[in-house]
Amino acid sequence: MEKVIVGNHAVAYGAMLSRVQLVAAYPISPQTTIIEELSELCASGQMKSEYIKVESEHSAMACCIGAASVGVRTFTATSAQGLALMHEELHWAAGARLPIVMVDVNRAMSPPWNMWCDQTDSLSQRDTGWLQFYCESNQEALDTIIQAYKISEEILLPSMVMLDGFILSHTYELVDIPNQETVDRFLPRFQAKYKLDIEDPHSFGGAFLPEIYFEQRYKMQGAMEEGKKVAKRVDEEFNEVFGRKYGIVEDYRCEEADLILVTSGTIASTTREVIDAYRSQGENVGMLKIKMFRPFPADEVEKVLSQAKKVAVIDRNISYGQGGIFAQEIKSALFGKGLDTSIFCYVTGLGGRDVTPEIIQDIIEYTKENDRPLKEINWMGLNK
Amino acid sequence: MKMEIPKEEYLYSGTIACPGCGGTLAMRYALQTLGKKTVVVIPACCWTNIAGFFPSTSLKVPILHTAFETAAIAAVGVKKGLDILGQKDVSVLAWAGDGGTFDIGIQAISGAAERNDDIIYICYDNEAYMNTGIQRSSATPWGSWTSTTPFDQPKDKPKKNIIEIMAAHRIPYSATASIAYPEDLKRKILKAKSTKGMKFVHILTPCPPGWRCPSELAVKLARLAVQTKIFPLYEVENGKKYTINLIPERKVSVKEYMKLQGRFRHLKEEQINMIQRNVEMEWRNLLRKTKSIS
Numbered sequence: 023m024e025k026v027i028v029g030n031h032a033v034a035y036g037a038m039l040s041r042v043q044l045v046a047a048y049p050i051s052p053q054t055t056i057i058e059e060l061s062e063l064c065a066s067g068q069m070k071s072e073y074i075k076v077e078s079e080h081s082a083m084a085c086c087i088g089a090a091s092v093g094v095r096t097f098t099a100t101s102a103q104g105l106a107l108m109h110e111e112l113h114w115a116a117g118a119r120l121p122i123v124m125v126d127v128n129r130a131m132s133p134p135w136n137m138w139c140d141q142t143d144s145l146s147q148r149d150t151g152w153l154q155f156y157c158e159s160n161q162e163a164l165d166t167i168i169q170a171y172k173i174s175e176e177i178l179l180p181s182m183v184m185l186d187g188f189i190l191s192h193t194y195e196l197v198d199i200p201n202q203e204t205v206d207r208f209l210p211r212f213q214a215k216y217k218l219d220i221e222d223p224h225s226f227g228g229a230f231l232p233e234i235y236f237e238q239r240y241k242m243q244g245a246m247e248e249g250k251k252v253a254k255r256v257d258e259e260f261n262e263v264f265g266r267k268y269g270i271v272e273d274y275r276c277e278e279a280d281l282i283l284v285t286s287g288t289i290a291s292t293t294r295e296v297i298d299a300y301r302s303q304g305e306n307v308g309m310l311k312i313k314m315f316r317p318f319p320a321d322e323v324e325k326v327l328s329q330a331k332k333v334a335v336i337d338r339n340i341s342y343g344q345g346g347i348f349a350q351e352i353k354s355a356l357f358g359k360g361l362d363t364s365i366f367c368y369v370t371g372l373g374g375r376d377v378t379p380e381i382i383q384d385i386i387e388y389t390k391e392n393d394r395p396l397k398e399i400n401w402m403g404l405n406k
Numbered sequence: 407m408k409m410e411i412p413k414e415e416y417l418y419s420g421t422i423a424c425p426g427c428g429g430t431l432a433m434r435y436a437l438q439t440l441g442k443k444t445v446v447v448i449p450a451c452c453w454t455n456i457a458g459f460f461p462s463t464s465l466k467v468p469i470l471h472t473a474f475e476t477a478a479i480a481a482v483g484v485k486k487g488l489d490i491l492g493q494k495d496v497s498v499l500a501w502a503g504d505g506g507t508f509d510i511g512i513q514a515i516s517g518a519a520e521r522n523d524d525i526i527y528i529c530y531d532n533e534a535y536m537n538t539g540i541q542r543s544s545a546t547p548w549g550s551w552t553s554t555t556p557f558d559q560p561k562d563k564p565k566k567n568i569i570e571i572m573a574a575h576r577i578p579y580s581a582t583a584s585i586a587y588p589e590d591l592k593r594k595i596l597k598a599k600s601t602k603g604m605k606f607v608h609i610l611t612p613c614p615p616g617w618r619c620p621s622e623l624a625v626k627l628a629r630l631a632v633q634t635k636i637f638p639l640y641e642v643e644n645g646k647k648y649t650i651n652l653i654p655e656r657k658v659s660v661k662e663y664m665k666l667q668g669r670f671r672h673l674k675e676e677q678i679n680m681i682q683r684n685v686e687m688e689w690r691n692l693l694r695k696t697k698s699i700s
Contacts, residue, residue, distance in 0.1 A: 043490050046483070072486045076479060077517030084476035084514070088447070088483020091470050094490050096483075114473055218445050218468040218484060220496055225463040227471030234460065 023199045029190035032160040032197050033099065033125050033183075034059035036167030038069040039205040040123070042097040046074045046085035050104040051137045052187040053127040057099060071097075079104035083111035083122075090120040091226055093214030095171065098122075101187060102129035102143040109147065112180075116151025116242065118227055121174035121181075121212070123167060124152075128287070128338075129187040130373040138374020139187040141287065141339035145315070145347045151242055153181040153249055154315040156286040160185075160195040162313075165266055168200075168209055172256045175212050177245045186288045188374065200264055208263050246317040253314055270319045273326045275301055276308030281389055282327055284310045284352060285336040289377050293336070296382040307386060312348060320355035327356060332364045334389045336382070336402075338371040345369065345399045366395045370402040377403070412438045421464040423456045426621025428611030428628060429530040430456055431585045433501065436528060437467065439595040444497045445488070447481040449511060450474040451503035452537040452613075453530075477502040478514040482523040497526055497599055504531040504545035508566050515606075519575035522603040526595070529568065529606070532613035540616045547636075548684075549677055551618075551669040560672065564684075568608055569642060576645035577604040582637065584610055586629035590639055590651055597641075610637045618668025630663040635689045640696075648695040660685055 027035070033056045037045070045064070047057035063069035072089075076082045079100050086096035100108065105126050115122050126144045130136040144154060155170065157163040163185045170181035185191055218226065230238055253270050261267035274290075275297050276282055283293055290311040300307045310326045312319070327333050333356075337346025344350060349367035356363055366389050371377040381403050388400065416437035423430040429452055437444065444467045448457055454471060458464045472480040481500035488496050502511055507529035518525060534552045535541040542552040544566040555561040572580040579601045583591040591609065598605035612628050614621040631637035632652060639651040660682045664670040673681075 044483070044486055072490060074482065074486065075521070077513055077520075080475065081479040081514050081517060084472060084479045085483040085486075087472065087476075088470065088480035088485075089487035089490075090483075092445075092484055092487035092491060094487040110473055111476070218470055220443050220445065220468060220493070223463075223466060223468040225457060225460070225465070225469040225471070228457055228463065228469065229454065229459045231459055 023201070025197055025199055026194050027160065027197050028055065028192050028194055029160040029163055029185050030055040030127070030192065031059050032164040033167065033185070034063060035199050036164040037097045038063050039200060039202060040168050040171045040209060041095065041206070041211070042071050043094045044072045044074070044086070044089040044096045046076050046082040046096065046098050048076050048079050048082050048100070048104065050079070050101045052129060052191045053099045053101040053104070053125070055191070056125060056127070079107045080111055083108045083115060086122045087111060087115055087118060087120060090122050091118070091218050093212065093217040095212045096122050097124070099125040099127065101127045102131055105143050105147060106131065109150070112147055112150040112152060115180045119178040119245070121171070121178055123170045123174060123181045123183065125163070125167065125183045125185070127187045127191045128184050136373040137187065139189055139338065140372045140374065141184070144182060144184050145339045147182070148316055148347070151179060151246070152316060153179060153253070154184065155181065155313055156184045156315060157190070157313070158288055158290045158311065160190055160197045161266070162268055163190065164197060164199070165260065165264065165268070168205060169253070169256050169260055172209050173249060173252050176252050177249045179242070179245050179249060184287065189288045204263060208260065250314070250317045250319060268313055270314035271322045271326065272311040272313065274309040274311065276310065276326055276329065279306045279308035279330050281307045281332045281334065281386065282310055282330040283307065283334045283336060283382070283385065284312065284327070284348060286312045286315070286348065287338065289336055289338060289371065292377060292379055293382050296379050296386070300386065318351050318355065323352060323355045324359055327352070327363060328359065328361055330363065332366065332389050334366045334368060334385050336368050336370060336385060338377065340369050340372065364394050366400065367398065368400045368402050375403055412441070414438065414441065416442070416466045418464050418466070421456045421458070423452070424613070424615050424621070426612070426614040426624040427452070427456070428585050428613060428624050429453060429503070429532060432530045432609045432611050435585070435588050435591050436499065436595055437465065439592045440497050440499060440599055442467065443495055444499055445470065445484055447472055447477055447484060447498065447500045449477040449502050449506045450537070451506050452532070453501060453503070454537065474506055475510040476514055477506055477511055478518040478525065478527055481525040481527070482518050485523065485525050500525055500527045502527070502529055503537070504529060504533060505535045505543045508545045508568055509543050516575065519572060519577050519604045519606070522577060524603055526598045526605045526607070529608050530611040531608060532611050532616055533565070534616050536613045536616045549670060549673050549681060551672065557672045572606045573642045573645040577606060578602065578644055579641065580606040581641035582608045582610070582639055584628045584632050584637065584639060586625050586632065587639060587652065594641065616669070618671070619666055623666055627663065627666060630658065633658040634660045634663045635685050636660060636663060638689065638692055640692060648692070650692065650696055
């Protein structure tokens with residue numbers, strides 16, 4: 023069924039179609055309309071799920087951890103400060119190997135108070151052991167939630183699905199809402215292999231001494247690496263059933279490109295338009311959209327970027343004292359590969375500042391003009 | 407009337423608990439009463455260790471270890487999850503120390519209490535952060551030494567009244583209990599098990615290393631705490647109906663209790679007299695609550 027809906031409602035449909043059994047929710051802008059819609063879907067009986075209105079985001083994640091530990095499919099959503107408050111529990115969910123799926127509607131961190139889009143909130147959580155997916159459209163958000171459960175439940179690590187605050191969360195787009203039977207065939211009920219069971223009692227999360235803790239962490243890294251393969255396979259399977267695929271990265275018009283722009287989220291849509299304009303003038307520019315940030319698709323990134331002389335990374339986020347976070351990862355992925363690629367780092371759009379086609383053009387022109395980046399960070403769209 | 411004590415044990419022998427640990431005895435009694443159909447949720451506290459290091463466990467029922475401030479809400483998640491799976495007859499026991507209850511965990515407890523979620527929350531109260539080495543908590547009594555309230559500057563705030571906080575939430579059942587009165591303790595846990603909604607039981611569990619006393623005095627001190635009326639045994643139903651479960655037959659001064667513990671050894675006569683007066687005032691307040699209701 024096709025419907026024109028906002029991104030947050032697409033998320034709610036994604037959770038409902040995934041037959042989430044327990045939602046633990048706490049409001050924060052711009053995520054709130056997800057949990058409002060879920061409460062409507064539960065109240066009307068369309069969605070059969072326990073819905074717990076918890077007292078904080080920290081508790082939302084703790085509640086999901088409790089329920090997932092008995093083998094129930096759980097969901098929550100948050101943004102910015104809420105995600106930061108959850109930080110301890112993000113480590114807990116991943117360390118406990120629980121396949122929780124959460125949506126983070128990207129919002130800038132405060133202070134100063136700001137509720138508009140940037141990715142610093144979720145990227146600050148990159149070391150917690152969660153898979154991270156950045157979405158470009160409402161359709162992609164809905165589809166990615168369904169995929170994320172399938173991936174997470176196979177590798178036993180949690181997934182975080184991101185969409186841009188307001189730019190997607192509150193923007194109407196045409197979305198194809200799959201029917202329940204088809205989703206059920208694609209995503210069967212969660213059968214937990216390890217769970218709290220009074221007939222087979224075990225202790226979960228108890229202390230590991232240094233003699234074994236290290237190995238547990240080694241296994242988590244192994245599961246993350248496996249996650250890359252599983253995500254690719256699940257995306258193919260999704261395509262067979264639903265006729266849509268996204269890839270863990272997507273290269274757009276990169277054939278014989280001298281310059282490749284790298285970005286994520288809705289900036290990718292704007293960049294597509296600009297790339298098309300440049301291509302129509304015979305200029306060889308392309309784009310690499312990174313959908314999966316954790317595990318980082320280093321091989322796929324290298325494969326696409328190794329053909330270009332110059333790479334321009336557009337980050338709507340920052341790690342203070344270093345720079346754009348995608349840029350760091352890309353430099354790291356290409357290092358030691360014998361490439362002579364110049365990597366330009368652009369930070370833009372923090373706190374919801376519009377990233378316009380003009381900014382993307384400026385990025386392309388600046389990158390074309392210089393053989394090497396003159397600065398660690400180029401701030402684009404900064405008021406003079 | 408003597409109560410039938412269930413024989414089945416759910417605590418293995420040979421835990422790493424300190425000798426005389428009141429918190430271990432409390433768990434033993436609680437699980438004897440709750441039985442096999444129980445899941446225990448344990449946040450950071452002494453019991454994180456007593457429960458055993460992987461691959462060992464000291465309990466015969468499933469355990470979920472959780473972060474410090476999450477015992478109540480993680481237990482709610484477990485309970486709701488079991489309900490979803492049709493296992494509605496399983497009791498979920500959140501088992502936390504005083505730090506995890508009075509201090510860092512109180513937000514989640516208040517949330518679960520307000521929603522009247524169907525869990526049993528037991529706070530085993532040893533009156534300080536014992537697992538990290540005897541630091542003061544808001545459950546530490548006035549005048550007590552701890553490693554963060556040294557003898558020259560002992561705790562200068564009274565103990566938080568956690569039962570009043572729970573009663574103010576109007577939860578179906580809250581009670582105090584003592585390891586020195588196991589029949590009363592077990593009756594209360596049975597009552598908690600058979601009551602729907604949020605249940606809160608506050609057990610005073612002496613800690614010989616933290617209280618600076620010989621390990622064989624743990625049960626005696628728990629008994630003296632009740633007899634001196636420092637820790638009265640009472641219960642509150644629906645936040646309104648107060649019942650005192652034991653009215654001490656003879657008067658025992660707080661000094662009898664305090665003199666056995668190194669954590670109070672610096673207190674002067676007039677300070678102990680002040681504590682005595684305060685205990686009597688609190689007891690009268692409690693009596694008033696029972697009378698005004700009945």
